[in-house]
Amino acid sequence: MPKKYATLIFILTIFQFSISCFAQNNEEKDWIFKNSKTLSEMWELKEEYHRGTFIITSYEPVYFTVGKFSTNTNKFPSSEERNNFLSEPVELDVVEAKFQLSLKTKVFYKALWGKADVWAAFSQRAYWQLYNKELSRPFRETNYQPEIILNFPLNFKVLGFTGRMAGAAFVHESNGRSDPLSRSWNRFSVHAGFDRGPLQIMLKNWIRLGGSNDDNPQIMDYIGRAEAKVTYDWGRQRFYAIARHSLRFGDKSRGSIQLNYSFPIVKNFSAHIQIFDGYGESLIDYNHRQTTFGVGVSLIN
Template identity: 25%
Template sequence: MAPTADESTVEIEVVALPAAGVPVAVPDNLDAILTVGMQRVPATIRCAPAARGEVAPANPATRQCQLRLPNAVTASEASGETTAISLSLDEGVASPHYLVPSRAKRLAVAAPAVAPAGEETAIAVASEAKQAKTGIVLAPSEMPSAKGERGNAFLENLSAYKPIYAAYGPGTNSEGRIQISFKYQLFGDPGDVGLGAPLANGLHFAYTQRMFWDLGADSSPFRNIDFMPEIFYLQPAVEVGDGLSLGGQLGLRHESNGRDGEASRSANTVYIQPVASVEAGDYTVSFGPRLFFYVGDLSDNPDIRHYRGSTGLFAEIGKDDGLRLTTTSRMNFSSGKAAINGELSYPMDNIIETGLNLYLFGQAFTGYGENLLDYNRKVTRLRFGVSIVR
């Protein structure tokens, strides 16, 4: 492929691969899709007449063609931006299958300049040119699902929230415990939150799901699942002194186990949690009180405040690439009911160089309300497993 005198047009060679021994031909026009940044733009590959348009069975057919770049690329000339482009054939294109020979998967078009003479620029539809010589039948286009970030302009606003893990502790009445969690920044550029950023950028949606898997029972059912969506305002930690940082969040959380009848549990809370962090050599120590207030209907569990209270404490010490200990607790000072959850994690690759992206994970819980179903029941659990977020 090479540039033409017209900076908005490039020349490409299209190859038609035969299938089942049937002669093939490259048509005059091919519908295609150009992905420009995060946008998908329809395009047409136009081919010049060629004697080699149709060939004998088992041999590929080739034609020299041209592709006009969309305005999304040429409009960047004034700014001198570099736009990343990928090309695929439209999903409606039928067999035989086509490809554009190339050495690269992307074309970087720097406007207004084009590639220097003699330097090969490339757009890839499916494969290297050598595949055309082998007669390999290729897919007519790259499926949109092949790369999840395509067409998802806000994917970078999604990030980890609470720990994600799977842990189990064999023993009497023990259950596997699995948790998934994420948060989503609703406004602004990803990570542009805090001082100097627009106020709305701190608004987040989060979702946490905690599952209790009764592996010892017949059919191994999930005995209880807690669903915890929330919306909160985040103020990231800001350094206020030598090694001291302050941050926090204010939010509204709904908790439900999705059951009905006597097993139904639900609660809504408004909470505030400031957090202070101190650097101590290679370690970071963080701690913060948590105050939460019940709002709305508590008819499913009218005495939940008696067991869970309205106060809690978060504490953590650890290294970014080493051991980390995290504890969260709840307490009701008037009733004397309380609970504490501790989690210890360590990168698995620090023990054995496997390249496995997991943390060894240990978890201990004692007190009331490990889950909503058992909010008024005291249990002690010890579990071990793996985590991907801690």
């Protein structure tokens, strides 16, 4: 059996053992069904949830994927129109580790005539060839994403949902590398958030800023121009899907979908399963299509 598949089977065995231990612990289950935070709580949209400025809280989920398998590893990343490609392919493992860190803080409270809050956020995703001993276990790719977010609290009904928030953001994303592997872009994004009980929907649409001369000029035709994130909480179990699309037809109709499921193992320690299909699993892979399957642990949902 090839080493890469043996590694994946080992990871899945450990994960299955964790699930079995979780299933055998039937004595106290109250902590499994404690309610997750609503949009109003997460973004402090009501006066009762306001915690003050410059207090660091979570933004996107924080997780560590112990093993992530790819059906089509990008061993020869390239960028159109600028000859940004390696001189020869890199022998990458099909199984690697991945982690995401994401934090936010409220910078201004009741700005713009008392109608909006201003947040600063930072997310980092790292793709780690943890099992690639031949290449000394390098970090294949690290993506950095700082944001400035303007949020307006709302309260209106539409199609059975309650509109909770709307706003705009400036987003920069880059991998901090030099040519030929440099990838970066800036975008202006608008968003709106809705909920209906444990179901939450976040819609985003963006335009690119300053994209006429860069290292990934057609990134929106691959990663997309819009995003829909749908989250359903059952106590502390969370199902969420993130779909992106280019909003184009024909051969430019591209995008991605990411499916996630997390459930508690012990108190605040949760298992995390993630499936991805499409373009842009990482920034270096923005124009590369693949399907990935990962298992790991989630610390903050």
